[in-house]
Amino acid sequence: MLIDRLFASAICTFARVLTGVRARWFAAPDPGKLRVYYPNHRSHGDFVLVWSMLPRAMRKRTRPVAGSDYWLSSAVRRYVINRVFRGVLVDRQAGRSADPIGVMGQVLAGGESLILFPEGTRNLDEGLLPFKSGLYHLACAHPEVELVPVWIENLGRAMPKGHLVPLPLLCTLSFGEPLMLRPDESKEQFLARTRQALLALAPVAE
Amino acid sequence: MTPQDTLIALFGGVFAVLALASTVGGLLRWRLAGRSSSVIDNLNARIKAWWWMIGALAIAFWIGKTGVVVLFAFISLQALREFISVTYTRVGDHRALLWCFFVFLPLQYVLIGMDWYGLFSILIPVYAFLLLPISASLSTDTKHFLERAAKVQWGLMICVYCISHVPALLTLPIEGFEGRNLQLIVFLVLTVQSSDVFQYVWGKLFGKRKLAPQISPSKTLEGLVGGVLTSTAVGAALYWITPFNVWQAALVALTINILGFFGGFVLSAIKRDRGLKDWGAMIEGHGGMLDRVDSISFSAPIFFHILRYWWVH
Numbered sequence: 001m002l003i004d005r006l007f008a009s010a011i012c013t014f015a016r017v018l019t020g021v022r023a024r025w026f027a028a029p030d031p032g033k034l035r036v037y038y039p040n041h042r043s044h045g046d047f048v049l050v051w052s053m054l055p056r057a058m059r060k061r062t063r064p065v066a067g068s069d070y071w072l073s074s075a076v077r078r079y080v081i082n083r084v085f086r087g088v089l090v091d092r093q094a095g096r097s098a099d100p101i102g103v104m105g106q107v108l109a110g111g112e113s114l115i116l117f118p119e120g121t122r123n124l125d126e127g128l129l130p131f132k133s134g135l136y137h138l139a140c141a142h143p144e145v146e147l148v149p150v151w152i153e154n155l156g157r158a159m160p161k162g163h164l165v166p167l168p169l170l171c172t173l174s175f176g177e178p179l180m181l182r183p184d185e186s187k188e189q190f191l192a193r194t195r196q197a198l199l200a201l202a203p204v205a206e
Numbered sequence: 207m208t209p210q211d212t213l214i215a216l217f218g219g220v221f222a223v224l225a226l227a228s229t230v231g232g233l234l235r236w237r238l239a240g241r242s243s244s245v246i247d248n249l250n251a252r253i254k255a256w257w258w259m260i261g262a263l264a265i266a267f268w269i270g271k272t273g274v275v276v277l278f279a280f281i282s283l284q285a286l287r288e289f290i291s292v293t294y295t296r297v298g299d300h301r302a303l304l305w306c307f308f309v310f311l312p313l314q315y316v317l318i319g320m321d322w323y324g325l326f327s328i329l330i331p332v333y334a335f336l337l338l339p340i341s342a343s344l345s346t347d348t349k350h351f352l353e354r355a356a357k358v359q360w361g362l363m364i365c366v367y368c369i370s371h372v373p374a375l376l377t378l379p380i381e382g383f384e385g386r387n388l389q390l391i392v393f394l395v396l397t398v399q400s401s402d403v404f405q406y407v408w409g410k411l412f413g414k415r416k417l418a419p420q421i422s423p424s425k426t427l428e429g430l431v432g433g434v435l436t437s438t439a440v441g442a443a444l445y446w447i448t449p450f451n452v453w454q455a456a457l458v459a460l461t462i463n464i465l466g467f468f469g470g471f472v473l474s475a476i477k478r479d480r481g482l483k484d485w486g487a488m489i490e491g492h493g494g495m496l497d498r499v500d501s502i503s504f505s506a507p508i509f510f511h512i513l514r515y516w517w518v519h
Contacts, residue, residue, distance in 0.1 A: 157295070165308075167303050168283070169291045171291075
């Protein structure tokens with residue numbers, strides 16, 4: 001609907017102005033390719049920023065993967081994630097009924113790209129948490145899909161958990177070179193390699 | 207000339223110089239005949255950005271004191287954003303940084319707008335200096351505490367306190383110079399910024415001996431000497447818009463040019479340490495806001511105090 005699209009561009013414009021975000025692409029964006037973008041995760045605004053920095057044609061064909069426990073908990077969140085961003089909701093609880101890999105796979109099979117946070121939850125400290133196995137299982141089910149690491153710098157500092165007022169810091173998004181699952185790669189090797197590729201995009205720490 | 211006529215003449219002169227620079231830049235690009243040259247592209251981007259910057263300054267001057275205070279508050283905000291964005295702090299500094307952005311920065315400029323010298327001169331060096339580490343200590347995170355506190359204070363000093371001394375020039379009562387204080391800002395900005403431009407030009411044309419490649423690969427001895435002396439001559443030639451005579455104008459211009467050079471030098475050292483080339487990408491061809499105002503930041507407070515001690519009675 002028009003109103004949902006207007007909301008989407010308003011939220012994106014707001015996020016871009018507030019964060020003065022800049023994107024660095026290590027490999028040129030390619031609207032023809034099916035991709036899974038996998039950013040580090042420190043704030044609820046992360047996927048908005050990644051989504052807003054994709055070229056328009058790709059933005060329409062890219063959907064964020066989000067935890068249903070958080071996003072279905074209020075009417076506003078439900079509206080934002082379902083209608084504005086067309087999020088792909090997955091159940092993060094143990095003993096879940098639906099298989100999240102199947103849900104994400106259907107979206108890829110339908111020709112749409114995904115934004116997936118491989119740490120599975122927000123990281124409240126520096127650096128990067130260990131990856132959950134979801135990224136690996138998704139790559140096994142869809143080996144034709146390219147995986148693009150995205151390092152989000154400063155958004156977690158600008159709006160850390162537990163603080164209401166954000167800092168007007170400048171954010172940078174680094175889109176790395178796409179990776180693919182190698183034929184004889186083990187789960188541990190694959191997760192270590194993809195995690196290393198994401199960490200390589202982070203600025204030097206002190 | 208009335209103060210207004212003087213300003214119109216000055217801005218007219220600057221816009222004429224910019225028009226000449228744009229013409230030369232266009233000719234250089236035309237001579238390339240479609241080939242690309244990063245130096246000339248960068249030169250043209252810089253000239254284009256200068257149109258915007260001088261235009262913003264002209265609008266602020268046209269509005270008057272409020273316009274100038276608001277413009278420099280905005281410059282401080284952007285510079286502080288750039289500084290803190292590449293400086294390592296932790297979640298425990300969040301409150302202290304909120305104080306910097308939303309209390310100390312606006313308050314500093316409000317105090318300047320109110321002419322309250324007694325408070326704006328100590329707000330950040332005394333009150334922020336003591337209150338910010340108190341705020342950070344309440345988070346009970348001790349990791350790198352001294353470094354973090356120092357970085358936050360330093361960012362506030364360079365980006366807010368020092369830069370706010372440009373609009374603070376409007377608060378100085380100088381006998382026989384009433385109503386002309388905007389000309390002091392023109393003198394400071396034209397002298398120091400032309401020094402940056404002449405250092406760039408002299409360096410590109412005659413630069414051989416590198417000053418300190420570890421800090422700034424493009425700075426040369428020839429660029430420094432040629433640039434500082436040329437813009438000192440510019441400052442001396444501008445004596446008629448200041449309360450100085452020719453020799454005083456030259457000496458003051460030399461002082462603020464040397465300080466301006468070291469402003470760029472010191473902030474380059476911080477950039478190198480953080481592995482950066484520019485502070486940001488806000489001003490095309492120049493980098494970030496802080497890349498453009500680093501020299502102003504170091505020269506403005508000294509210029510202010512030279513005037514205050516010797517010309518204000």
